[in-house]
Structures are given as C-alpha cells and as structure tokens.
Amino acid sequence: MGAYVITGGLKLTGRLRVQGSKNASLPILAATLLNSQKSCIKNVPEIKDVQVMLSILTMLGAKITQNGNEVTIDTSTVNTWEVPEQLMRKMRSSIVLMGPLLGRFGRVKVSYPGGCEIGPRPIDLHLKGFAALGVKMRESYGFIYAEAEKLKGANIHLDFPSVGATENLMLAAVLAEGRTVIRNAAKEPEIVDLQNFLNKMGCRVKGAGTDTIKIEGCSIADLKPVEEYTVIPDRIAAGTYLVAAAATRGNIVLENVIREHIEPILAKLREMGCRIRSEDDKVELWVEAPLRALDSLRTLPYPGFPTDVQAPMMALLTTVDGTSIITETVFENRFKHAEELRRMGANIKINGNTAIIKGVKKLTGAIVEAKDLRAGAGLVIAGLAADGKTIVEGTSYIERGYERFDDNLRALGAKIEKIE
Ligand SMILES: CC(=O)N[C@H]1[C@@H](OP(=O)(O)OP(=O)(O)OC[C@H]2O[C@@H](n3ccc(=O)[nH]c3=O)[C@H](O)[C@@H]2O)O[C@H](CO)[C@@H](O)[C@@H]1O
Numbered sequence: 001m002g003a004y005v006i007t008g009g010l011k012l013t014g015r016l017r018v019q020g021s022k023n024a025s026l027p028i029l030a031a032t033l034l035n036s037q038k039s040c041i042k043n044v045p046e047i048k049d050v051q052v053m054l055s056i057l058t059m060l061g062a063k064i065t066q067n068g069n070e071v072t073i074d075t076s077t078v079n080t081w082e083v084p085e086q087l088m089r090k091m092r093s094s095i096v097l098m099g100p101l102l103g104r105f106g107r108v109k110v111s112y113p114g115g116c117e118i119g120p121r122p123i124d125l126h127l128k129g130f131a132a133l134g135v136k137m138r139e140s141y142g143f144i145y146a147e148a149e150k151l152k153g154a155n156i157h158l159d160f161p162s163v164g165a166t167e168n169l170m171l172a173a174v175l176a177e178g179r180t181v182i183r184n185a186a187k188e189p190e191i192v193d194l195q196n197f198l199n200k201m202g203c204r205v206k207g208a209g210t211d212t213i214k215i216e217g218c219s220i221a222d223l224k225p226v227e228e229y230t231v232i233p234d235r236i237a238a239g240t241y242l243v244a245a246a247a248t249r250g251n252i253v254l255e256n257v258i259r260e261h262i263e264p265i266l267a268k269l270r271e272m273g274c275r276i277r278s279e280d281d282k283v284e285l286w287v288e289a290p291l292r293a294l295d296s297l298r299t300l301p302y303p304g305f306p307t308d309v310q311a312p313m314m315a316l317l318t319t320v321d322g323t324s325i326i327t328e329t330v331f332e333n334r335f336k337h338a339e340e341l342r343r344m345g346a347n348i349k350i351n352g353n354t355a356i357i358k359g360v361k362k363l364t365g366a367i368v369e370a371k372d373l374r375a376g377a378g379l380v381i382a383g384l385a386a387d388g389k390t391i392v393e394g395t396s397y398i399e400r401g402y403e404r405f406d407d408n409l410r411a412l413g414a415k416i417e418k419i420e
C-alpha cells in the first residue's frame with residue numbers, strides 16, 4: 001500500500017488547472033452504453049475510478065481508446081448485460097451501469113456496488129425507481145437480476161434527492177416508452193452535465209439542475225454518436241485545493257473552474273476570512289489576517305455545502321483559533337478522519353453527526369491512515385499545515401478521485417513524496 005510523506009509548514013503558492021469532474025465523468029461513461037455507437041469524451045480525469053469504469057465497459061465488450069484525458073468509446077460491440085462482480089465491488093459508481101444496461105438490453109445482472117465506507121449507502125431509491133419504470137427484480141446470493149420487457153415512463157418521487165438514483169433513473173428512462181418525471185431529483189451540477197451529454201446523443205431530457213426532471217423516452221434508433229463532449233471541471237477537487245491553500249495560509253490561482261459550482265465552498269472560506277477573487281474560469285485565494293472559526297458548517301445536497309469537502313474543511317478548521325461546529329447530514333459515518341487528525345494533535349469531539357473542533361496553535365506530523373477518498377485528502381491537508389513530517393497511508397483511496405494529487409501539490413510548492 002502506498003503512502004505520502006509530507007514535510008509540512010510550506011505555504012502553497014502558484015497556479016493550477018483543475019481536473020475534470022470524477023462524479024460527472026462516471027455516469028457519462030456509463031451513458032455511452034445507450035447509443036450503441038461511438039462517443040468521444042474530453043476532460044476525463046486520469047483517476048482510478050475512471051479506470052475501473054473503463055475496465056467494466058471493456059469487459060462488457062466496448063472498444064476504448066484513451067489518450068490522456070480524451071476517451072473514445074465504441075459500444076456497438078457490447079454484448080452482455082452482466083457486470084463482473086469483482087469490478088462492480090471496486091466502486092460505488094458501478095451502480096449507475098444498471099440504468100443504461102436496462103435501457104439498452106432490458107435486463108442486467110449486478111452485485112451490490114463497493115466504494116468508500118462512509119455509511120451504509122443503500123440503493124433502495126434506485127431499485128424503487130426502476131420498479132416504477134416496470135422493472136422486475138430479484139436478488140439471489142448477493143446478485144440483483146433485473147428485467148423489463150419494455151421500460152415504461154413513470155412519475156417517480158424520490159424520498160431523498162439522491163445523486164446516484166437520479167442519474168440511474170435518467171439513464172434508464174431515456175429509452176423507456178413515454179414520459180418520465182423525476183421529482184425531488186438531485187440538483188448537483190453533475191446531473192446537469194449528464195443531461196447535456198444525453199441530449200447531445202439525441203435523448204430528450206430537461207429540468208436537470210432543478211428538482212423536477214422530465215424525460216421523453218426515445219428508441220435506440222433515434223440516438224446518434226457523440227462526436228465530442230467535454231466534462232465539467234471537478235468542483236470537489238477545486239474545493240480541496242482551495243482549502244489546502246487556506247490551511248497553509250498560502251495564495252493560489254485555480255484555472256478551469258465554474259465559479260457558481262464552488263460558491264457554497266467559497267462562501268464558507270470567505271466567512272472564515274479568506275480573501276477570494278475570481279474572473280472568468282479562474283479563482284484566486286489568499287490569506288491576509290488570522291482566520292476565524294465557523295460556528296456552523298452543515299453538509300447538504302447541492303447547492304448546500306458538499307459533504308465531499310467536509311473532511312478537507314475539518315482539517316483546515318483544526319488549525320483555526322476558536323471553536324467550529326460541523327454537522328454532517330448526508331452520510332451517517334463520515335467522520336473517520338477525526339480520529340486520525342487527533343493523532344496530529346487536533347482537538348475534535350464527535351457527538352453523533354456533529355463534530356466540535358477547537359483550533360490548535362499547530363498540528364504535529366504523525367503517521368495517519370486514509371480510510372476513504374476525501375478523508376485522505378483532508379489528512380494530506382493537515383500534513384501540509386503541520387509541523388514536521390506526516391505519513392498518510394492509503395494513497396489508493398486518494399487516487400480514486402484526485403488526478404496527480406502529489407504532483408499538483410508539489411507544483412504549488414508542497415514537499416510531498418509518494419512511497420510504496
Ligand atoms: C460518484 C458520485 O457521484 N458520488 C457522489 C454521490 O454519491 P451517491 O450517489 O452515492 O450519493 P447519494 O446522493 O445517493 O446519497 C446521499 C444519501 O442518500 C442515501 N441513499 C442513497 C441512495 C439510496 O438508494 N438510498 C439512500 O438511502 C445515502 O445512503 C446517503 O446517505 O453523491 C454524494 C452526495 O453528494 C457524494 O458524496 C458522492 O461523491
């Protein structure tokens with residue numbers, strides 16, 4: 001297992017181009033199954049989860065060429081609807097293959113998806129939605145067998161605006177007979193990106209970005225190849241680098257960001273006293289005066305503060321004088337990094353879904369373990385801010401979602417090395 005060795009105490013400074021979005025790329029890659037033709041997708045990050053998705057598509061029979069961040073996928077040769085269990089279990093996002101495989105073949109066999117342990121993460125909302133579209137499902141020995149002679153458009157009300165369920169149902173409904181309306185849909189920018197990709201393919205989807213998404217079903221014959229599609233920038237990676245800059249009291253400029261998508265993060269950084277300036281696709285952050293604690297940071301579905309930036313923010317808040325309170329409302333068990341941060345001298349008390357953080361003068365380097373993707377990023381940030389040497393074990397989690405994380409931080413002046 002790999003580890004990052006970080007010598008802390010250096011301010012991050014300089015410019016960085018933000019990677020393409022992991023959470024937009026994954027459902028878009030799954031969507032290429034629908035048209036049974038070629039799709040060319042740009043700005044796809046070179047990260048582990050993308051590699052897993054491409055491996056699954058290859059195992060299903062797709063022909064793929066990857067040239068840096070550009071991926072061309074020909075799904076005309078896909079000839080199976082069974083997702084290999086080993087790959088299915090490698091990440092959470094494999095579940096969004098159910099929708100397009102049901103649309104294309106009317107059947108799918110999958111196991112439960114894997115991914116980081118940040119709570120139970122059931123898929124009941126996905127399955128309830130499929131049932132409403134006319135899918136018959138049975139489970140046996142951990143496998144889900146789903147079948148529909150013909151998917152039928154339906155009115156679906158989600159109990160919670162689940163990102164994955166919204167995407168999966170969109171992906172199935174585009175090839176259903178008639179109209180589907182998804183209410184209480186997730187409003188994340190990645191849903192809008194998926195809608196844009198689907199419409200480029202010839203699907204008829206509108207409303208993404210609001211809580212009601214309307215889909216007019218069409219047939220595979222109506223769909224076209226996608227000659228070129230560019231994935232949106234990764235708002236979570238952007239947030240992570242901004243928080244890292246704040247934790248080192250540095251000064252960085254990020255390029256290739258959509259300001260609106262990171263506004264919930266910028267609002268909190270500004271409240272802490274970070275200075276922020278933006279122009280076109282660039283955002284600059286710098287720190288002039290001591291930062292202030294946050295009396296309330298609640299994670300929420302978009303446009304609330306993203307749960308995926310909670311761990312990096314916790315790391316930052318451990319270095320800020322005063323008491324901060326974080327409430328995690330999206331996942332049940334997403335505070336595992338607190339225990340690791342304590343090894344570095346952080347003062348954090350957890351009470352249910354609330355973390356109370358008392359800022360300390362300085363964190364101290366220690367050996368810590370990343371137990372999930374964003375917890376890992378948070379620990380690296382703590383290491384960058386700490387006195388002395390920090391070893392963050394578990395780089396494979398971090399590489400699930402961050403493209404060249406250590407190279408990027410080094411380019412911004414950090415002292416960080418990866419060891420195997
Ligand atoms: C690949 C991807 O895009 N991952 C993101 C996606 O995950 P993901 O799509 O898994 O997140 P969801 O929005 O579905 O989950 C949010 C909450 O709903 C619950 N839930 C979800 C589905 C379901 O059928 N039943 C149920 O109870 C989950 O357990 C969780 O507590 O959105 C999360 C919330 O913004 C982000 O943290 C993840 O980075």
Ligand SMILES: C=C(OP(=O)(O)O)C(=O)O
Pocket residue numbers: 023091092093115116118308373374401
């Ligand atoms: C939780 C995350 O991803 P996933 O849903 O793919 O596990 C994340 O990106 O922080």
